[in-house]
Amino acid sequence: MRYTVLVMLALLSAQVFCYGQPKRSASPAPQKQPIGWRIGLSFGSVNNAVKMDFSDKPFWRYNYVGGWQYPGLEVHYALAPRVLATFGLNVLQRGQKVETIQKLENVYNFTLMRTYLNLPAGIAVELFDTKLSPYVNGGIYGAYWISGKWTGKVLRILGNPFEENYNNFEEISTIAFEAPYEFSSNSNTGIKENRVELGIWGGGGLSYRGKSGLRMFIGVNATGGLTHIYSTTTEIKDFQKRKNTAYIAQAGLTIPVRKNM
């Protein structure tokens, strides 16, 4: 969440700059985007949630949790001066956090940070033929769940009465944990992990055309998993489906593969 706020502030600053300088952003002569392949990189911050139904447990909720999209490859093809086909290859984190709330706040906190190899593909359309232009984009993605890491806090089972200030009659004593996610560890429940995820994404941002065909962009995408994180291997009657929902604040740049195209 903190990362996203920072990126939002950066985005806001860019807007303020944009609002404050309307003539400067509109006045330069349109930069013709060369048709053809472009290559570059992007990175970002991910704000993710796996939505869960806690209607039977009033003191629990799911929450969004921040992760990273590590610097990854961007390959774009400029189909027209303002239209790009975009492809990416990156590693990003999709977190899942559930926790207890209200009077039991901070007693339980289970955060599972899943790391995915992510392959987004889509179309980006710049709205104006100006140096600084908003754009909208969208597409599909495929992702492969590489690994996972648990962190969090649970109620302590074996307290230590030899500790200073130990109070047996204190209701709540917690212990922090950190552990790798074990794949298929729960397969004998009739539920298995789906490590391949497919989904859609869309959003927009600002792009800037610089010298020598350089294109920089900053924006936010909402992504939604279409496939479930877990599925049943048998017909489990009460099985609740879980999907990833994420917001990715992203920045990147690309350059033409060949100049003078």
Place this chain on the structure above:
Amino acid sequence: MKIKYFLSIFLLLFTLGCVKEDPFVEFDRYSNTPTGNFQAFWDGMSRRYAFWGYDPTNWDAVYDKYINKVTDETTDAELAEIFDEMVENLIDCHYKIEIEVDGEPKLIVPGLVKQKDLNYHYLLDDNYFETTMFARLSPGTRKKFNGFVYGAIDNKYQYIRIPQFNIFGNLLDQNNLQFFSDMIEFMANPAPQYKGVILDLRENVGGNADEVTLIAGNFLDKELVVGESRYKYGSNRNEFGPWIPQKIYPNPEGYNPLPVVVLCNGFTISAAERVTMALSLLPQVTVVGETTYGAQSVVSFGSEARDFNYAGAFNLPNGWNVSTAVEVYRFADGNLYEGIGFPPDVAVPFDVNLFKTTGRDNQLERALQILPK
């Protein structure tokens, strides 16, 4: 201006996307009818039973088998019979359903718990330990209180009998503080003449999990990982968190390095099993007696357990109370002993005939043989 509108809408949507809170919703979905209670029971078990993945019961098949046997004309007694069959193969040995049929309170328990009804355990009651066993201890060393007994056998071996782990409960009365302080001191700082320790956990019904360290910590010189626990965080049957290491800690005010025999039997239960299993990891400890009860996973964190823990107890609309473990405990060797019980290093079945005819306690005798002369 277009840019301005676009960005404003964009920023607004982004900000809305970050709203975090879920509404607070109460659990209230089943009616107080036989079919409503059946559904609530099946659903509650599906969500809150901590042993899915280990338990042999196919809970979906159980649903299919029994759903058509319950109608709104089903009586409480018939519903109780159906529940009894449904839970027959569960491995949670803390498991029970407290019910009331025709004004009579009753318990429904799994088949494994029904099998635990050993026929000798009444012989080793508190009275035996407070009279016969107490008389055997050397005068000047022996003390007793509410089934707790300690002292020296032949001025050579320390003997400590713990009937249940309710020491902190006893300390609510400050008058009991001296007894328990002396007992811990006796365990933690043995006099030089002693050659070994017998920790008698037979007929120990368990209790407060924190007291595992209070007792076992006297035989540790450093902290010890005694296993791992797993908690549920969601309603699906696979929604368990990671295995979290469970540790016990040494008593900073003393360390007993003497050889230890832990005496256990089929009624060494819950926290008493956790102490037995923890101490069995120490090289100087030998576990003697019988396989323990098989209920090592903690059943409650306290009065608010059902409010915040995802596994564990729940109520049915008719007021019947289902009590089940809130975690799954896996021993340091990677195995689950829930329902099975922890086996002794030296198996010595209790000789009922010998005890009845001569008063001799063959398990205690074997413990004394194992300790150094």
